[in-house]
Amino acid sequence: MAEVVSKAGMPSGWEVVRARSGQPTLRVSTSEGRNLLLHSQYDPEEEARRVIAKHDVGDVFTFIVLGLGLGYHVVELLREDRDLLAVVIEKDARIVKAAFTVMDFSRLICEGKLVMLVDPTKAELMRRLNGYTVRLFSHVKVGEAAKGARLIRHPASAQLYPEFYRGQMRNVLDFFEHGGTSLRTAMILPIDTKYNLLMNLPWYVYQPGLGVLKGRFRGYPAILVTAGPSLAKNIDQLRELSGRAVIIAVGTIYKTLLSHGVVPHFVTTLDWHRISGRYLEGVGDYGGSILVAEPKASHEAVESFRGRKLFAGNDFVDFCVEGLGVEREKIGGGATVAHLAFYLGDYMGASPIILVGQDLSYPHHVTHIPGSAIHKGWYPEQNRFNTMEMMEWQEIARVRLPRGKAERIGENVYVMDGQRVEPLLRRVKDVYGNEIYTDVQMYSYLLQFERDFGLASAEVIDATEGGVRKKGTRPMRLREAAERYCGEEIPEELLEVDISDFLGRAPGKEKVKVELERHARELERTMGLYEEAVELLGRIKERFEDRAAVKGMMPKIGELRERINAKRRLGEQMSEISQKAEFRKARYDLEIAGRGLEGAEKQKRQLERDMDYMSELQGGGKLLLNMLEAAVRRLEDFEVEEVRRAWGVERGEG
Numbered sequence: 001m002a003e004v005v006s007k008a009g010m011p012s013g014w015e016v017v018r019a020r021s022g023q024p025t026l027r028v029s030t031s032e033g034r035n036l037l038l039h040s041q042y043d044p045e046e047e048a049r050r051v052i053a054k055h056d057v058g059d060v061f062t063f064i065v066l067g068l069g070l071g072y073h074v075v076e077l078l079r080e081d082r083d084l085l086a087v088v089i090e091k092d093a094r095i096v097k098a099a100f101t102v103m104d105f106s107r108l109i110c111e112g113k114l115v116m117l118v119d120p121t122k123a124e125l126m127r128r129l130n131g132y133t134v135r136l137f138s139h140v141k142v143g144e145a146a147k148g149a150r151l152i153r154h155p156a157s158a159q160l161y162p163e164f165y166r167g168q169m170r171n172v173l174d175f176f177e178h179g180g181t182s183l184r185t186a187m188i189l190p191i192d193t194k195y196n197l198l199m200n201l202p203w204y205v206y207q208p209g210l211g212v213l214k215g216r217f218r219g220y221p222a223i224l225v226t227a228g229p230s231l232a233k234n235i236d237q238l239r240e241l242s243g244r245a246v247i248i249a250v251g252t253i254y255k256t257l258l259s260h261g262v263v264p265h266f267v268t269t270l271d272w273h274r275i276s277g278r279y280l281e282g283v284g285d286y287g288g289s290i291l292v293a294e295p296k297a298s299h300e301a302v303e304s305f306r307g308r309k310l311f312a313g314n315d316f317v318d319f320c321v322e323g324l325g326v327e328r329e330k331i332g333g334g335a336t337v338a339h340l341a342f343y344l345g346d347y348m349g350a351s352p353i354i355l356v357g358q359d360l361s362y363p364h365h366v367t368h369i370p371g372s373a374i375h376k377g378w379y380p381e382q383n384r385f386n387t388m389e390m391m392e393w394q395e396i397a398r399v400r401l402p403r404g405k406a407e408r409i410g411e412n413v414y415v416m417d418g419q420r421v422e423p424l425l426r427r428v429k430d431v432y433g434n435e436i437y438t439d440v441q442m443y444s445y446l447l448q449f450e451r452d453f454g455l456a457s458a459e460v461i462d463a464t465e466g467g468v469r470k471k472g473t474r475p476m477r478l479r480e481a482a483e484r485y486c487g488e489e490i491p492e493e494l495l496e497v498d499i500s501d502f503l504g505r506a507p508g509k510e511k512v513k514v515e516l517e518r519h520a521r522e523l524e525r526t527m528g529l530y531e532e533a534v535e536l537l538g539r540i541k542e543r544f545e546d547r548a549a550v551k552g553m554m555p556k557i558g559e560l561r562e563r564i565n566a567k568r569r570l571g572e573q574m575s576e577i578s579q580k581a582e583f584r585k586a587r588y589d590l591e592i593a594g595r596g597l598e599g600a601e602k603q604k605r606q607l608e609r610d611m612d613y614m615s616e617l618q619g620g621g622k623l624l625l626n627m628l629e630a631a632v633r634r635l636e637d638f639e640v641e642e643v644r645r646a647w648g649v650e651r652g653e654g
Contacts, residue, residue, distance in 0.1 A: 004118055005100070008093040016098060019044055024102045026070055026095070030160055038069040038095070038156040048072035055152055061085065061594025062135040062149040064172055066165045067157025068116065070099045077152070078113050083593030085135060087115045087128070089168050091161045119164075122171045123440070129175050134586045136176070137183055149176075187579040191623060192272055194577050197317050198631035199299035202638035204317050205512055207309045208502045209328030210292070210347065216494055218349030221485040222246040222458075223356055225264065226338045227253040230466030231357030234478045238262045238356070244486040246350055246495075250337040251279040251301070253357065254289070263288035265495060268341045269301050270294035270333060277301040286646075290497070292344055294333055308497070308646050312340075319569065320631075323515050324507045334452075335445055342452060351458035354481050359467030360446045361428060361438035428468045431475045438468055446470065461485070500649045506640075513635055519570075520628045526567040526574070527621040530614045533560050537611045544604060571617070578620025585613045 013029040017037075025039040040047035051073050057063070061084050063077055068090040078084050090096050096118055099105075108114035117128060129136060136149045151172060158165045223245045225231065225238065231253070238247065239261045249257055249264035251271075257264055267289050269276055277300040280291070286307025293302050295314040302309065313328030332343040338358065345353045426443060430436045438446070446468055453460045453472030462473035463481045476484075536556060543549045564571065575582060588609035597605055644650070 004093045005097050008097045010094060010098065014094070014098075016102065017041075021045070023072075024070065026098055028095075028160060036156060036160055038154075038160070039072055044070070044072045045076070048076040051155070052076050052152075055150055057150055059595060060150045061590060062132065063087070063152055064129075064136075064149060065089065065152045065154065066168055066172075067091075067154030068096060068099055069154050069157055070095075071103045071105065073152070073154055074105075074114065075103065075108075078108055080596065082596030083590065084113055085115070085132065086113065087117065087132065089117050089120065089125070089165075091119055091157070091164045093118050095157075120168075122174075125168070125171050126175055129172075133183060134583060135590055137583075183583075187583070189272070190577050190579055193296045194316065194573075194624065195627055195630075196272055196297060196299050197295050197314060198320070198627045199634055200293070200295050200297070200302050200311070201317055201320060201516075201631055202512075202635050203302060203309055203643075204295055204311045204314075204328070205321060205324075205326055206503070206506055206638075206640050206643045207311060208497075208499050210310055210312055210331060210344075211329045212497055212499070212502075213310065213344075213348045214329065215349040217246050217490070218351075220246060220350055220488070220490050220494075221352055221354060221481075222248055222345040222348070222350035223354045223463075224338070224341050224345055224358065225249040225253055225257065225262075226341075226355075226357045227256070228357040228359030228361075228464065228467055229363055230359050230464045233465050234356055234463070235260050235262065237478055237482070241482055241486055243489050244482070245354070246345070246348065246490065248341045248345055249289075250341055251276060252337065254279055255283065258283060266290050266292050266341075266344060267305070268292050268337045268344060269297045269305075270337055270340050271301070272296055272298055274298045274300040277304040280305040292340070294340065306646070310497075316573065319573070320519055320628075321512060321515050323518070324511060326507070332452075335448055338445070339448065339452065342449070342456075346456045346458050349457075352461045352481075352485055353456070353458045354461045354463050354478070354485070355470075355473065356463050356478060358462070358464050358470075360442045360449075360470075361430065361436050361468040363430065363436055363466040430467060431462060431464065431469050433469075436468065442468075497647075499647050503640075503644065503647075503649055509635055509638070509640065513632055516628055516632050516635070520625055520632075522567070523570055523574075523621055523625050523628065526564070526570045527618050527625075529560060529564050529567065530618050530621070533557075533564065534611050534614045534618075536560065537607055537614075541604065541607045541611070544600070544607075574617050574620040574624060576620075577624050578617055581613055581616030581620060584616060585609060588612065 011029075013035075015027045016024050017027050019025050019039070019041050021043040023039075023044045025037050025041065025044050028036050028038060030036050057077065061082065063084070063086045065074060065077070065086050065088045068074065068088050074086055074088055077086055096116065105114055109116075115128070117125060120128070151169070153165065153169070221244075223238065223241065225247060227250065235257070238257070241247070242263060242265075246266070247262070247264040248266045248268065251267055251269040254264065254267050265288075267280070269280065269291060270293065276298050280301055281304035283306075286305060290308045290310055291302070291305045292310050292312070295311050295317050311328055312333070313330035318327045331347045332339070334340050334343060342353065425437050425439050427435050428438050428443070450471045453470070460470075460473045461481050462470055462475045463478040465477055469475070536553060540550050540553055540557075588605065592602055592605050592609075
C-alpha cells in the first residue's frame with residue numbers, strides 16, 4: 001500500500017482548501033465533471049461528529065469504514081481510549097495520500113487501531129478480514145440487543161465512487177454471511193477430527209508406524225500418481241514400471257489404476273470426510289498395496305481398505321496410549337493426499353520423485369482423468385441433456401468471473417461494477433509454455449508444492465506431460481524418465497514389510513483398554529475440578545461487594561488453579577475440541593478492552609468470562625469422554641487377527 005500511495009499524484013482540478021473553521025477539506029471532480037467537497041465547507045470535525053452520532057457505536061469496538069476522505073470521521077470514531085479497530089476501505093490512493101498530508105494517523109496505525117485497504121479485490125478483502133474473524137464475529141450483549149462489528153459509510157466518498165462502494169458493501173456482507181458458516185465449521189471440525197483419531201486408534205496401535213519405511217528406498221526412484229487428466233497419456237505405461245520404481249498413488253485414483261492393471265505399492269489418504277471411503281472400498285484383492293494414512297483420516301475410509309495399513313504419528317493418539325510405549329514417527333500432512341504422498345516418497349529416501357498426473361490445472365478444459373472416482377460420482381447425473389463433457393465444463397465454469405462486463409486491467413485482475421475483481425479461475429503457463437487455466441485452490445496447492453520441492457532431499461521430475469509448470473522440478477516425458485532412472489529392479493525384500501516382530505511386541509487389547517479407561521477417569525476428575533471452580537467463582541460473584549469474604553476464598557482459588565494446571569495436557573485436549581470456549585473467551589476479552597472497563601466492573605466481567613469458559617470446556621470434556629468410551633467399544637470389537645491376515649503373519653509368528 002505504501003508504494004501505491006507514494007506514487008499517487010494529485011490530479012488537476014483536485015485541491016485541498018480551507019473550511020471556514022480553518023480545517024482542510026478536499027475538493028475533487030466527479031466522473032460527471034462536477035465539483036464535490038469530501039468534507040463540510042464550514043466545519044469538517046463537527047460534520048464528522050454528526051456522521052458518527054447517527055450510528056450507535058457506544059458498545060461496538062470493531063468498525064468497517066467505506067471511504068476515508070481526509071479521515072475526520074475515522075479519527076472521531078477512534079478517539080476513545082479503548083481497544084477499538086477500524087478497517088478502512090478506500091478506492092483512491094490519491095485521496096489516501098492527501099489525507100496523510102493533512103492528518104497524522106501514525107499513532108492509530110502503530111497502536112493497531114487503524115487498518116487501511118486501498119482498492120482491494122474481493123479476495124484481498126476477504127483475506128484481510130479473515131485475520132480479524134474473532135473481532136468481527138464478537139457480539140456484545142447490551143440489554144436485549146446484540147452489538148457487534150459496525151459498517152459505516154462516508155457519504156461523500158459514496159457519491160464520488162458509487163459503484164465501487166456498493167460493490168464493497170456487498171463484499172463485506174458476503175464475508176459476514178459466509179464467514180459465519182466458516183466459523184461454525186472451524187468449531188465442528190476438531191470434533192470430527194478427534195472422533196476419527198479415536199476410531200482409528202486400534203489400527204494405529206496394531207499396525208506399525210512409518211518408521212519401517214524410513215530411508216527404505218534410498219537410491220531408487222518413486223513415481224507419484226495423482227488423478228489429473230494428463231494421467232491418461234501414461235497410465236498404461238505405469239504397469240511396466242511397477243518393478244523398477246516405487247509407485248505411490250493418492251486414494252482418489254487407486255481403483256482407476258487397478259482397472260488398468262497398475263497395482264501401486266502405497267496408497268495415501270488423509271481426508272476427514274467419509275466420502276473418501278468410496279475411493280478405497282470394494283476392491284477384491286488389496287494384497288499388492290499398503291495404505292499410508294494420516295490418523296485423522298475418515299475412519300470409514302481406513303476401515304474400507306481391507307489390506308495392510310501404516311500410520312503417520314499423531315500427538316493426540318500417542319497421548320491416549322502413552323503408558324504403552326506406542327509412538328509413531330511423524331511426517332508432514334500437507335493440504336492434500338498428493339502432498340502426503342510426496343512427503344512419503346521423500347521420507348522413504350526415494351530419488352528422483354517422478355510426478356505423473358499432477359496437472360494442478362485444467363488442460364484442454366478437463367478436470368480429471370476419465371473413469372476416475374470423481375467421474376464415477378457424476379455418473380448418476382449423466383443423461384443425453386447432461387453429458388460428462390458438460391459436467392466437466394460446469395466444474396470449471398463455476399470458478400469463472402461473476403456474470404457481467406469485466407475489463408482486464410492486469411494479470412488475473414479485472415474491473416467490474418467499479419471495483420477490482422480477482423477471478424477464482426486464473427491463467428498460468430503449462431510445461432510447454434502455453435497458457436492454461438487453474439483455480440485459486442489448486443494454485444495454493446502449487447505454491448505449497450513448490451516450497452516443498454525446495455526443501456526436499458529428493459530430485460523432482462515432472463513427468464505429467466501437461467498441466468501447470470512447477471518451480472523446483474525438471475520437466476521430462478515419462479518414457480525418458482523411465483529410461484534414465486528406472487533401469488534397475490527394486491529388490492523384492494524392500495517391497496515386503498515384515499511386521500511379525502512388531503505384532504509380537506504389541507500390547508494386548510486389555511492393556512489398551514485399561515489405558516483408555518485411565519484417561520477417561522482422569523478426564524472425569526479434571527471436569528470435576530472445572531465444575532468446582534465454576535461453583536466457587538459463582539460464590540465470589542454473588543458476594544463480590546463483601547471484600548473480606550472474597551479475600552477468604554482466594555486461597556481456594558489458588559489451590560484449584562494449581563490442581564487444574566497439573567492436568568494441563570488434558571485441559572489442552574478439552575480446549576482443542578471446544579473451540580467455542582476459546583472463541584467466547586476471546587470475545588469476552590475483546591469486549592472488556594473494547595468497552596474500556598476498569599476496576600470492579602472489569603473484575604466482574606472477568607469473573608463471568610472465566611465461569612463461561614470453564615463451563616464451555618466442561619462441554620468439550622463431555623464430548624471427549626463420550627469419544628473415549630466409544631473408542632473402548634471400538635477396541636472391544638476390533639479383531640487383531642484381521643491385521644495378521646492382511647500382513648500374512650501366522651498366529652505363532654507374533
